[in-house]
Amino acid sequence: MASYKIRTPQISHETIDGETVIINLDNGNYYSIDGVGADIWNLIDSGANINQISELISENYNIDKDEVHESIEELTNELISEGLIVNSKNNEKFDKAAINLVSLENNKNPEYKKPSLEKYTDMQDLLLLDPIHEVDDESGWPTPKDSESD
Amino acid sequence: MPFPLISVIIPTYNRANFLHEAIESINNQNYSNLEIIIVDDGSTDNTKKIVKNLGSNLKYIYQKNKGPAAARNTGLKVAKGEIIGFLDSDDLWPVNKLNYQLKELLNSDMEIIIGGVKHLMLKDSKNPKFVEHSVTYNRRSLGSALFKISAFKKVGFLDENLILWEDLDWFLRAHEFGIKILWQKKITLLIRVHRENMSRDVNRGNKFLSKVLRNSIKRKRFLKNNGVKNLNLLYELSD
Numbered sequence: 001m002a003s004y005k006i007r008t009p010q011i012s013h014e015t016i017d018g019e020t021v022i023i024n025l026d027n028g029n030y031y032s033i034d035g036v037g038a039d040i041w042n043l044i045d046s047g048a049n050i051n052q053i054s055e056l057i058s059e060n061y062n063i064d065k066d067e068v069h070e071s072i073e074e075l076t077n078e079l080i081s082e083g084l085i086v087n088s089k090n091n092e093k094f095d096k097a098a099i100n101l102v103s104l105e106n107n108k109n110p111e112y113k114k115p116s117l118e119k120y121t122d123m124q125d126l127l128l129l130d131p132i133h134e135v136d137d138e139s140g141w142p143t144p145k146d147s148e149s150d
Numbered sequence: 151m152p153f154p155l156i157s158v159i160i161p162t163y164n165r166a167n168f169l170h171e172a173i174e175s176i177n178n179q180n181y182s183n184l185e186i187i188i189v190d191d192g193s194t195d196n197t198k199k200i201v202k203n204l205g206s207n208l209k210y211i212y213q214k215n216k217g218p219a220a221a222r223n224t225g226l227k228v229a230k231g232e233i234i235g236f237l238d239s240d241d242l243w244p245v246n247k248l249n250y251q252l253k254e255l256l257n258s259d260m261e262i263i264i265g266g267v268k269h270l271m272l273k274d275s276k277n278p279k280f281v282e283h284s285v286t287y288n289r290r291s292l293g294s295a296l297f298k299i300s301a302f303k304k305v306g307f308l309d310e311n312l313i314l315w316e317d318l319d320w321f322l323r324a325h326e327f328g329i330k331i332l333w334q335k336k337i338t339l340l341i342r343v344h345r346e347n348m349s350r351d352v353n354r355g356n357k358f359l360s361k362v363l364r365n366s367i368k369r370k371r372f373l374k375n376n377g378v379k380n381l382n383l384l385y386e387l388s389d
Contacts, residue, residue, distance in 0.1 A: 012356040012359060012360065013356075013360070014356060014357055014359075014360030014361075016360065016361065016364055019364065021360040021363050021364045021367070023356075023359060023360070023363060030363050032364070032367050118367075120363075120367065120370075122325070123322065123325070123366075125288075125290070125331075125333065126290045126318060126321050126322065126325070127290075127318070128289055128290075
């Protein structure tokens, strides 16, 4: 069963009030995804495989598993082509109890909306980070590495 | 206004050893109409004494430690210049930065100019001399930029709740106000890279980054839902 992982550390992400903000530090693109999409993202982050994700989403949102499965595949394909996730061998054990899902935060039945990824590319200039240098632990100061390039 | 007053704001915290070089790099700019504002963000070393010995053209303000955003805001509040520049106390301005950027900035209708950055690093671990690293790059940075004061009048101060990424937050707001940035390749800031400014807590940093971007996304949605192109227009409409 297909399984994915987030392409860290180049990809930074955080879920705040049910909305996940994802940043690609390689190119300065950033993304927003909420509701079902945020749940799927956080399930990928927890090491769940596609089958486990489909089951949980279908259960939490009370929706047909096949329909959910298709949406999840569409979304994961998009996440892969955007360079946000990569295929994984899924060595991690998935712990259902350890994850906070948007759909479980409220007691009411959450409304199912097809996940959609919003992409922002207008800030690339401003978002790029400084090149990282290696620190020499003995001296506490970094020294130039000639192989570095911008 | 060929030689407008430039206010240079230096926030500093326990950098007594580097401060004099930073100030020297400003005095070497060959530009006389400037004020240097040093905001001491609660240093516990001998920063105050060092500043006293560095000359009378310096304005020294001491405040309780509140973080770099608050220190820069304190500087902005007292700045009298038409043009604003920032320099961190362990960084340096290359010669002619001011004249070069000022000329370009005044010749354009843009309100911000951002130049290139070069890192200064130790030659080797046993030699305390800093050398220029070969890599140059263009990045958002307060120190490599020069601002017309009009930009701050529109966008406001830096967000003091942010300990990290407060500069990005400000630039994003500036962008949303429709303020345009002139990017230039010429090196206008030399950043000293050392352990204290490198050992960033990545996870904590990313949390602030997500927060800053989410706030920007929320503002963009608000503008879109109200059919307004930028924040500036929104303010005009609400008058």
